Amino acid sequence: MATTTQTHEEVPTAVAEPLEEPKKRNPLVFIILAIVLLAGGYYGWTRLQFAKAHESTDDASVEGDVYPILPRVSGPVLKVFVNDNQVVKKGDTLVTIDKSDYQQRVNAAEAALVAAQAQVTAARAGVGTAQANVRTAQTTIGVSSANRARLQQDLARSTKLRKDDIIPQSDYDAVQANLKATTAQQSTAQDQVTVARQQVVAAQQQIAVAQAVVKQRQSDLDNAKLQLSYTTLLAPANGIVSKKSVQPGQVVSPGQQLIGLVSSGKTWVIANFKETQLEEMKVGQKAKLEVDAYPSEDFEGHIESLSAATGARFALLPPDNASGNFVKVTQRVPVKIVLDKEDPQHPLRAGMSVNAIVAVK
CATH class of the missing domain: 1.10.287 (Helix Hairpins)
Structure with missing residues (x-):
């Protein structure tokens, strides 16, 4: 009887590696995310409520009285008594013409x-x-x-x-x-x-x-005496000399602007709001003015009046919608806003850009 020898091959035994446990998320992340979401939601909600109660526009600028100094008689200029940006008082002599x-x-x-x-x-x-x-x-x-x-x-x-x-x-x-x-x-x-x-x-x-x-x-x-008096040009109000364009010896004629006198008194803001923003806007409503020249300062004011017509009606060529193709364009209405209090430390100058915000509710 034949003897069968069975050879057993050695099978390497695999060593089982331990399973990695899932990493636990830091709860602080969820807390921060929740805070951010809540803060964002609160900010959005407050902005929405603010937008419902306020109307704003950046199409606004500071305005003031500018007096053109115009001669009423012709003749050579004898003397100019002022310089650019000089402060003058009402009644001060500005220019004299040969009399x-x-x-x-x-x-x-x-x-x-x-x-x-x-x-x-x-x-x-x-x-x-x-x-x-x-x-x-x-x-x-x-x-x-x-x-x-x-x-x-x-x-x-x-x-x-x-x-x-x-x-x-x-x-x-x-x-x-x-x-x-x-x-x-x-x-x-x-x-x-x-x-x-x-x-x-x-x-x-x-x-x-x-x-x-x-x-x-x-x-x-x-x-004749009246014409003689016109040879002396006086300041019509307190103000600051601007845009001086006259020199001694210059021959001037009636109606020729020699000086622009910017009033140093009261200034105001003309804000051009869209017509769709005027539904609840009324005289006397409070307004906050953000002037580009003073970004860290806020000025308080109120609406004094609303224009009776849009700005386009005062243009050199006002639109005539009946004369051709009609394209609807949202019009803007000038609104006059006056300051509740003047700030001598931050004077407003005519022409400055302003962002006007009016509380309509």
Whole structure:
């Protein structure tokens, strides 16, 4: 019997490695994530609530009064008393224009006024002369009337005497002739009174004409003095000199801007809100102003007024939607916001950019 030898191969025994346990997540991460989500949600919620109660725009700028200094008469400039960015007060002299020509006009007007006043005096003297002529003529009428009455009596006596042939015919004729002459003198005196009275009326009219001439000459004198006063340009208000474009010796003409005087008084903000933002906007509502020049400062104000028209209506060429193709564009309405309190440490200058936020609720 054959013997079978069975060979057993040695099988290496695999060593079982231990399983890795899953890493535990740090709970701090979840806490931080939750805090971030809550903070983000709270921030978003507050911004949403803020947006519902406020309207804002960055289309806003500071505005102020700017006075253009314009000459009203022409002539060479004698002296300029101010420099750029100089602070001036109301009534300060800014520029003077040569006044020689205008002084001559004043002198001529004064002489013409004196001549006109002399004409009034002469016209009044003429009235006195005419009135004296009236009195003289009236006296002549009185004398003629008395003589005529006497001669009528003489004629009556002479008629009786002539009938009785007591006086000659020549005496009777002489009395008749004297009566006729006296009657003619009386008629002439009456005509002289009429003429003299007409002369009085004419002389009085000459006084009225002379007085009218005096008024005209006085008006000319006042106008000449007014033109003379225009040779001195004064500051119309307190402010700061800006955009000075005048030098001594320069010949200026009326209406030519020489200086821009920026008022140093009150300033305000014009904010151009969209028309869709005006539903709940009213006069008196509080506003916060963020000025680009002072990023760390906030200015408080309130709405003073809302414009009656959009800014486009005041453009050089306002839109006319009926004349062609219509494209709807959201319009903006200027809103005037004034500061509740001026901050001298942070002055607002005209033209500064502003972000305006209005609390509408």
